Amino acid sequence: MNDPANLEFTPETMRAMGHAVVERAVAHIAGLGSMPSNGNFDGIEDLCRSLAEPEPLDGTTLDALLDPLFEQWIPRSFGTPGPGYLAYIPGGGIYPAALADFIADTANRYTGIWQAAPALVQLEANALDWMRGWMQFPATARGIFTPGGSMAMFNAIAAAREQRLGTDIRAGTLYVSSQSHHSITKAARLAGIAHDRVRTIEVDENFRMRVDALQLAIGADRSAGLKPFMVFSTAGTTNTGAVDPIDAVAELCTREALWHHVDGAYGAFFHMVPELRPLLAGLPRADSLTLDPHKGLFLPYGTGALLVRDGEALRALHASEAGYLPDNQNEFYDPAQYGPDLSRGFPGLRIWLTLKLLGSDRYRAALSEKRGLACWAAGEVAKIPGIVMDAPPQLSLFAFHLEHGSLPTLEAQNAATRTLMQRVTARGRVMLTGAQVGERFLGRVCVLSFRTRRAQMQACIEDIAAETAAILSKRQD
Numbered sequence: 148m149n150d151p152a153n154l155e156f157t158p159e160t161m162r163a164m165g166h167a168v169v170e171r172a173v174a175h176i177a178g179l180g181s182m183p184s185n186g187n188f189d190g191i192e193d194l195c196r197s198l199a200e201p202e203p204l205d206g207t208t209l210d211a212l213l214d215p216l217f218e219q220w221i222p223r224s225f226g227t228p229g230p231g232y233l234a235y236i237p238g239g240g241i242y243p244a245a246l247a248d249f250i251a252d253t254a255n256r257y258t259g260i261w262q263a264a265p266a267l268v269q270l271e272a273n274a275l276d277w278m279r280g281w282m283q284f285p286a287t288a289r290g291i292f293t294p295g296g297s298m299a300m301f302n303a304i305a306a307a308r309e310q311r312l313g314t315d316i317r318a319g320t321l322y323v324s325s326q327s328h329h330s331i332t333k334a335a336r337l338a339g340i341a342h343d344r345v346r347t348i349e350v351d352e353n354f355r356m357r358v359d360a361l362q363l364a365i366g367a368d369r370s371a372g373l374k375p376f377m378v379f380s381t382a383g384t385t386n387t388g389a390v391d392p393i394d395a396v397a398e399l400c401t402r403e404a405l406w407h408h409v410d411g412a413y414g415a416f417f418h419m420v421p422e423l424r425p426l427l428a429g430l431p432r433a434d435s436l437t438l439d440p441h442k443g444l445f446l447p448y449g450t451g452a453l454l455v456r457d458g459e460a461l462r463a464l465h466a467s468e469a470g471y472l473p474d475n476q477n478e479f480y481d482p483a484q485y486g487p488d489l490s491r492g493f494p495g496l497r498i499w500l501t502l503k504l505l506g507s508d509r510y511r512a513a514l515s516e517k518r519g520l521a522c523w524a525a526g527e528v529a530k531i532p533g534i535v536m537d538a539p540p541q542l543s544l545f546a547f548h549l550e551h552g553s554l555p556t557l558e559a560q561n562a563a564t565r566t567l568m569q570r571v572t573a574r575g576r577v578m579l580t581g582a583q584v585g586e587r588f589l590g591r592v593c594v595l596s597f598r599t600r601r602a603q604m605q606a607c608i609e610d611i612a613a614e615t616a617a618i619l620s621k622r623q624d
């Protein structure tokens with residue numbers, strides 16, 4: 148403390164600090180199963196107000212920071228890493244990835260340009276190449292790690308726009324379905340494609356994009372003098388888990404010379420499992436693909452990825468030179484030539500280290516198990532009197548609603564389904580969220596956390612059955 152400008156810690160202090168954090172983190176993980184899946188939000192507004200504070204001029208001990216973090220603040224969140232988290236699209240938080248982040252942050256090597264850390268960049272290139280292999284993309288494909296699916300979408304649209312429209316971007320039109328993720332329209336806006344150039348195509352009774360409607364919309368735009376350039380299909384929608392007819396969309400895009408992007412943020416990693424590939428038929432034909440390792444590879448939040456079939460198209464968008472930097476690399480993968488970031492950490496290490504530690508077969512086993520659990524649970528939930536199954540699992544997500552003589556209107560059914568989601572969640576064993584899909588509010592269950600096993604799905608079925616019975620019997624009273 149005599150030398151305030153010296154910010155280094157002694158090795159002993161660093162070890163003690165590391166141990167303190169690991170102890171708490173491991174205890175937290177060990178306790179996830181007994182925490183309420185929906186988090187504890189009692190008094191949350193007051194807590195947030197009390198947390199606003201002026202800058203800390205003097206330091207505090209690490210324990211004084213870790214205590215409230217682990218005891219008060221972390222538990223007041225959705226239970227995203229917990230085994231009962233079946234809401235939205237679950238993430239993961241697999242432990243070795245946290246160790247990889249620790250290594251990446253303490254080593255703090257710069258991976259923007261190949262020359263700065265060639266071996267480390269190669270590990271990241273390997274991780275991207277494994278994904279390329281699982282998705283059966285050609286060797287010419289290149290990719291980039293992003294903070295999530297949204298930024299993968301942004302880079303895909305920018306690459307397609309650059310290649311297909313050049314500087315004449317105002318005439319370009321892009322196609323999504325009414326069930327596509329909202330991040331696509333946002334990404335389009337960021338990439339210079341305004342909302343009035345994004346066409347929303349209707350879906351069929353299974354919530355899949357209608358290829359005939361897509362064809363008509365493209366034709367209408369061409370007749371109006373516009374330039375269709377990009378179509379999005381989805382490998383597992385967020386609302387109902389629908390997999391668009393990817394193969395048919397690919398066919399149409401080939402015929403019409405359009406860039407076909409597949410949003411596989413939720414579903415693409417099921418393509419790792421050879422037996423499940425038919426569920427995603429046509430995915431390897433995509434011109435580009437969004438992947439979200441923080442979903443299907445169970446990583447902590449903060450890792451998405453983009454694969455582009457013609458790697459040169461991604462490079463043409465991002466490659467740049469500067470007199471103060473070494474020449475661009477041609478033999479080896481050079482991250483700043485394929486993505487928008489120059490200074491960057493080492494996002495690929497969490498994937499590389501976790502995959503190497505576990506082996507990819509364990510992932511295939513886990514992903515198959517999640518699909519099996521969803522199929523089994525959907526079958527059981529469909530048997531509950533009062534439940535109508537709207538979308539059985541195409542991958543590992545199913546959606547349903549309540550319908551009963553005591554719920555005579557759509558409005559009453561929607562309200563009851565919403566109440567069902569809230570009451571099941573309030574029980575604390577599993578967390579569920581629903582979605583408004585057209586006129587209907589659907590309940591949904593998505594199985595993707597690596598921590599979700601049969602016991603949680605059993606609890607989910609029991610709690611849906613009990614609350615459905617309670618809601619319907621109350622209506623009859």
Ligand SMILES: Cc1ncc(COP(=O)(O)O)c(C=O)c1O
Binds near residue numbers: 384
């Ligand atoms: C199908 C789909 N696409 C895209 C996204 C956006 O991905 P991210 O939240 O990683 O930006 C999501 C997020 O849940 C999603 O479910």
